[in-house]
Amino acid sequence: MKDIIAPGTLLEQAASGFTFTEGPIWEEATQSLIFSDIAESIQYRWSEAGGTTVFRRPSNQANGNCFDLEGRVLSCEHASSQVIRHDHSG
Secondary structure (H helix, E strand, O other), X not given: OOOOOOOOOOOOOOOOOOOOEEEEEEEHHHOEEEEEEOOOOEEEEEEOOOEEEEEXXXXXXXXXXXXXXXXXEEEEEXXXXXXXXXXXXX
């Protein structure tokens, strides 16, 4: 972390109340962070403007999130043993 965060940088907690989070991805277009709470089977979106909102529920214990070349969210689902693609239309 010392290579990417300058010494003396103040860190602040953006959100709380989750059980086990993983798989954060930053969506530049919306200036938001998408991440998974695996234990609760919920994916969230966080932005400074809008706070934390549910992105997808249930998520089948998704994590390992990334974007494909068209900007769609890809997630590995533990409960279904699948890789899924979240289309822009929902």
